[in-house]
Amino acid sequence: MRTKFFALFIFFSLTISLATASAAEDPYLEKFVVVIDAGHGGQDPGNSWNGYSEKNIALNIALKVGAELEKLPDVKVIYTRKSDVFVTLAGRAQIANKAKADLFVSIHMNGHKSQAQGTETFVLGLHRNEDNLEVAMRENEVIFLEEDYEMTYDGFDPNSPESYIGLTLMQEEYLEQSILLADLIQKNFTNINKRVNRGVKQAGFLVLRETYMPSVLVEAGFLSNKSEGAYLNSAAGQTAISESIVRAVKDYKNSMNLEILQNIEANPAVDLVDEAPKPTLDVYDGITFKVQLAATGKKLDPSARNFKGLTQVSRNKEGKLFKYYYGATSSYGQVQDLHEEAKRKGYRDSYIVAFRGNEKISVNDALKTKMK
Template structure:
């Protein structure tokens, strides 16, 4: 069952590290965005090293860096580093830029560009491949300027999308609630560096170096330290949340009390006006909403769509909570259950809700 989550199963008889690969964007002859003496590659590296320093102090966490100095690393090699390490997370850290005074932080997961703006951000980050030797061979004819090139990028990451969105949401939540940064939300776009890794992966745009105030903040030691703490706190919250789903299958099932404890200790990620539920099953006959009919689950509801009755577990506007409830339902035997979203009483496409938050 855990394989269907895209999560590794841990053998509790042997302690295994939670492996996080930290990727400082750009480097070397690729400075990334550059404005008034501010280099994206330098800020990204400084924040990345600070995140790593915090995580390395945590027992059971192993940190691997794609670069620790000002050097150039090919995009495909960044993902390969994470894959060779069999990492649990891949986190790529960047800065943004614009020809206006735009500002704010945003975090991306891999996906088809939801709009033209997301496509443009991805294209700018992906164009670094032209600085690499033999890029035609390494990326099999990929063209950063072609929308068609993005279509295949999501396939490898499909089974990790829920986990990637969960981490991205935790990061954005910290940026907004801890630091008061403008929330540019969690978005999906076709970043090659995310496509190359086979685990939950996010790309963080920490802010705009082209904004006078935000550029100064990101350049300051205070700004770098605060951003690093928010990112590392989110990673540790994510780690805590998925521990329930990474127990060895030989161990007893997760209990409802453990789920309640995890929910109580996990940071909220509220979507105002949205209700999330876990869809358990659909049937042509009506069942009583009693726990004995649903493998001990409570908080049940039902709706009728056409000739089918659809059965749901949980009801919350907290996306992190519903992720945990989905894990619990899968542990109970509902392997194919999934999260659905409702707004104004109507079912919505989950990815649209996440993108439009």
């Protein structure tokens, strides 16, 4: 009897294990991929001030960020380096591109001959001032450690301002999402860590130029500032900085609404009865307003079951991103009502967008259009 019971126990245990493994590998529940890039490494030390090493601090923070994100069952973390090794700028971007990552976060420490302090997070773009250019030049100089860097980076000279003039905004289609993540990071640094906020900025970082997903470069503080350098070199400081980055990634992920796939079976779609439309007295000629629910590299079926019961969802591929819109109307009053409904459904970070024909324009420009 005991033998039979034991055999049944083993059978059911194996059955449950196989079912669990099958669920974990379900391609329908595709994971959100984050690439964590610890700046510098190996023969490239980065900034070295007051006995503090950028490459070591960046790695410590990157590993802490990755360890926390790995606790999330729907997130996959990939590191460009997990030890003190040298990785080229192009190599870092290739890792992210090969993984078809949803986010790329590069972590660095700043330095300056003054006692400057504070955090700043960069997205790719043309530098707006000499300080931004100086930071980009310093981070890009690492290519001189690479063989055949002239060919790899198409003759780019990190020490020549003229090279930056010709820098095209390769990430233009991801700029909106990159700025969103950068802003979330800066707000956490400021509000939670109480660091000096130097803002979200644009500059010509080669590592960002080569990536094909929303990407940011974080300068978590100045090692050249004695008090801030000590903070960044401490375990407490590194933990605090990493927690703010993790919180920003989580908030960004939630705003992209990728988790909508997880409760599809548990929450079947409900057919809603449409209310009678309100009179449209504010119709704008040639303008279509929509509510943007999500923007992601994942291609989803725009059906009600995937969007919490919303039935008028459309999908449009813009660059490498799929964007999901709710409703379509020329009435600004009606789209405001749609926006409120989307927020009630849980899309708190949704917002109104406007189109003139197939061209996306700002809502302000749309509202300047003549009404019918």
